[in-house]
Amino acid sequence: MTHPLRQHIEEIIKLSDEEFEFVLGHFEQINRRKHQYIVQEGDIVNKEFWILKGCIKSYFIDDSGKEHILQFGMENWWITDYESFVKQTKAKTFIDCIEDCELLYITYENREKLTAEMHKMERFWAKKSKLGRIALQNRILSLLKNSANERYNLLLEQYPKLFQRVPKKMIAAYLGVSRETLSRLNS
Template sequence: MHLLRQHIEKIVPLTDSEFDYVLSHFSTRKFRKHQFLVQEGDLVPQEFFVIKGCIKSYRMNEEGKDYILQFAMESWWISDFEAYNKHTPATLNIDCIEDSEVLCLSYENREKMCDEMHKMEHYFRKISHSGYIALQQRILSLLSSTAKERYDKLLSQYPTLFQRVPKSVIAAYLGVSRETLSRMV
């Protein structure tokens, strides 16, 4: 079964013809390791569903330090959602940690699909809420947990991430230096 269909059907069931209709709204793209899907300042006409690979979204400060907002692996969505929804320039960079394949969904196609198919409107509402909850938990964790507690939680939630992502990138996500991370593991 198609990975996107599996993901959608965790929330809403689809017939074969409904899934064909949904899939017709996407395009497929492949990106190489370190290739950008989105760069800060660009318009963001698409959101991305990861079929294969590992991707990160981040912002870089004036000194070149990365602040990683999100990772996305297979079956995860990623974009600069503010820029995508408001049609404004990106404030984030999104690039590939590994060679990746994604399904791209334009804002117009998502809106059209949701207007024409209540099931997909329900699906996108549910995943938006899940994303909001995850972001809220991440912020609270950054505010109230120690670096070691954040590391342990990330490791328990996503153990395969640690085989796929360099330690320096994990450290940036946790908000610690590479040296601090090395002392924790």
């Protein structure tokens, strides 16, 4: 059976067996339990995580204590606090597990080394980065121009399985609405 990371990478670039083994050698696997953090605000983040199994949320807490969810992550998704990862500054977000998770991670140093030594992987991450920017742009545009109902329906259309895995209060925090508003949208 083909390794899930290889399947993921080969959606963009093809790798020989030797190339994939070289790539995989730059990753480590970890398991985290439900509610366990992989990043906390203030950490210096040196890892980018790829989700083998489980569901994760990235969020920040405002000055009044309200949680704002920036991103969910499920199988085959990448997640980290990217500013901290790239600039080696303090993380501005928390990332924790909504479910028990199996993760692969690559350190910043190993990612830089891998891209320098293997241009195929440089192309892979360039494409993933572009796709990530598109997704972020679409999320910002949706928050600015769409009604709460439109945002809800769009999320439901794009990620129907998310609604079975994530509590409604987290969906509300992601959409930027109250739990009560979400209940009205859901009925």
